[in-house]
Amino acid sequence: MNPVHGTKNILSIAGSDPSGGAGIQADLKSIAAAGGYGMAVISALTAQNTHGVNAVHVPPAGFLTEQLRAIGTDIRIDGIKIGMLANAQVINELTDWLAEFRGAATQAGTPVPAVVLDPVMVATSGDTLLDEAAGAALRRLFAHADVITPNIPELAVLAGAAEAADWDSAIDQARELAARYEVLVLAKGGHLDSARCRDGIIDASGVLFEVESARHSTANTHGTGCSLSSALATFYARSGDWGAALRSSKTWLDTAIARSGELEVGSGHGPINHLARLWDGAAIDVAGDALQAWWERISPIRTAIDELGFIRTLQDGSLDAADFEDYLGQDAIYLRGYARAMSRAAALAPDTESQRFWAAAASSCLEEELALHRGRLAGPLPEPSPSTTAYLNHLLAGTDSYPVLAAAVLPCFWIYQDVGTRLAAANHRAHPYADWLSTYADPGFEEATAAAIALVNGVHAAADARTRQAMWCAFEASALHELAFFAQTAAEGPRQATNTAAADFAPEGDAVPAR
Template sequence: MNTMNSTKNILSIAGSDPSGGAGIQADLKSIAAAGGYGMAAISALTAQNTRGVRAVHVPPAGFLTEQLLAISEDISIDAIKIGMLANAQVIDELGTWLAQIRGAAGTAVPAVVLDPVMVATSGDSLLDAAADAALRRLFVHADVITPNIPELAVLARSPEAADWDSAVSQARMLAAEYDVLVLAKGGHLDSERCRDALIDADGVLLEVESRRHATGNTHGTGCSLSAALATHYARTGNWGTALRHAKDWLSDAISRADELSVGSGHGPINHFAGLWDGIRPAQAHDPLAQWWERISPIRAGIDELGFIRALKDGSLAREDFEDYLGQDALYLRTYARCMSRAAELAPDTESQRFWAASASGCLEEELKLHRGRLDERVPEPSATTTAYLNHLLAASHDYAVLAAALLPCFWIYQDTGTRLAAANHEAHPYTDWLATYSSPEFDAATAAAIDLVAGVHAGADARARAAMWRAFEASSAHELAFFAQTAADAPGAAAGPKRAAGLGLAGAAGHGEPVPVR
């Protein structure tokens, strides 16, 4: 087996579409567009075009197994996307093979994204009862399932969701029943924005949205998104980052679908629009996006912390919450000093104003924390808080390094705050606190901080860029340590769920106060 090539090998198991817009053909295009090497095992043959399906031929289930064995005995598989599976026998054959390769000793376990093709465009079911039961048995081998709204209703044994909240509720029920991540997709809903969300049994882990594009050429959208998601996960090891990249690419591919001229019905999306422009995907040449991907293990660690999970579900002890607030108030004082120092060092008026305004906001927030929640009690700084602040102060001699060191408190806080705000409800013991995590002002401040640091990075030499990365990475590690210093994460505290690994979710539509508050 060749292990020298670092390219990620992605296997699609699905039906074919001779018109090229959906199925295996769309998967291979999506995998290539996402930077992977695509392979295909065909589970069914269709005769279709942009106007509909004429016929379906399902080869013997044993032949699918032969295809899968031929690939897996020779080629390492980094991720698997599963699409159309026509009957129970095919599904069970696939399940047997998946159990073998995911249970084989000494081999890496490929990620599995399952796109359950269950409902025809007409609304008719594509699977009989036996196949439906077999498909549900297959979920044990999947990391993420990606049903559309009609398929989600079938799987949840509920009426079709008429709004986003209903879709999220169904996805959460499904995630709990099968212990799997569910990608809820809002493309079938009647709304101006298209919302997608990664959901587990506890609720929304990450929600992203995009503008709805006025086009009828969306053939193969579900196939394409799931294949891109599998590929980006294989490349990043992070479902949140994978979803952001896949969603951004898909939105662009849909927006430019009308540039193609394929058929007279519902045409395909434009998988390679960016490539044909001679433009690489934005994340491939965006250095800060690369920084964000490189700290994926740190962000995953934050999501797995007992403190974060207890704050999210409301079980966090009051004394732990107050300990956290006290350290945060102490942190904000020196953080404000460092942002004031950044304002002094900044080379232009716009940057000076940004840092000065952020510093002022920090001091206001620190005062609110003490007066509103800590009754003027000032705790002693912990060793963790002191270490983080010493790191920031040490960076204050160089503007580029300091700007990079200050950025994680914006970016990581916004990312984490997104999921905390999404979990809020009236009966939550910290409802007023979680409500502060949802603010367009902080979204804008975070975006401005990212753009500002990106501009500094663009004008820096190689040595300065390396120093900026080290400062950013160190601050990110300090963020994790800061969240982890309460009793909720003391030795012996309960561990996260079995699927916590790999869920360091990149922020999309983050939330928070106008100034960062961990």
């Protein structure tokens, strides 16, 4: 899925908390902090503060449906977070509306908003909040959710087991739930006794994405589950990727907990500091926005690639066969080294999903290099050109830092796919390079490019300012290497002049890179 940009409308369906730390009030703050527009349908009214809940008033279930229909018939909904639901009747009303709403979207061919369900079942005191009928109704609601986010006690109730005492046990219970209800489960380690706090998105096969953070010594954790689930729904609506959404949510939540002491709210379990970074004037880097800015900044480089004689003659079919073979030879050498870089990225990646992606991409590069060598190249591979050598040296120089390396390898995906889209559009049966151009139309590569963008987005969102700057420099340098690589054939003039185009874009005082 390509990164999604623009404001996203996120609907929270939950109870209220007049103290502002949990429920609807926390959801709206979290959604805003994550870059979304928050909307609220209230399922219950509470009288509570930082010491606990004193009373609950549940409006008639039919009024919940009226609220939902008022929003759903007027405003586009890009994501839904569900929190406290007090009884079976309310849950059944919501289930009926969700089935109707999502079914209508599917039938109309419009996007179906993802649903993040926080099953509020167990109070901090350990008391069970739902009776047996409500618990059964909640389980039926799971069929309309994409992710459920139980804490450790709630996970145990849903799994029908004792509370998990360690992370591996929590994963096992989450896997069982994921398989039973065909839903993703966000396992949360906040209740575990460990030096680090781990969270992971689990399916029936195991951990898909996992992140961890420091455990902060604070009593200000009121509403943490509400806040995390609503942030997750928002970040997913903006990125289309659960891994990136989890990383962004966890990074934001870690700051909000760490800076909760700056607030002075109540004398019990205080709230987290939802808007700490906004009050600092620091922009929230929502998945997709930073890299889109990078893409726009290299627009002159991309335009220069499109205007190269090699690209233009490859597109119209007039490219000399010897020039094409020269390019393929260098490309085969490059892909071999590029596979090494992605294998290193797989080794450095912090989560299973990223490791699998980079490892698969490395394997694909080697397969493509072999196909190139056996297919169109008649003889052995040529010697690597200065452009090819410099590009590979640039990639392999970043192999001590996963964020920098991930940013460095991304332009080969992104620019290659971008240029390839236009080349594939010019293809026809009589084109001398028809078989080659047809590879650019492979939907698998487009999906891989989108996945690479999403992964790097997540890494960027979790990085500090210095690392982000290093990532941008690596990305920009790789874009320049892409330009120089395409410019190195005889179609651009003498080999010694192949870096001329790239020189026009090199930062002042920097050496001109060459792919």
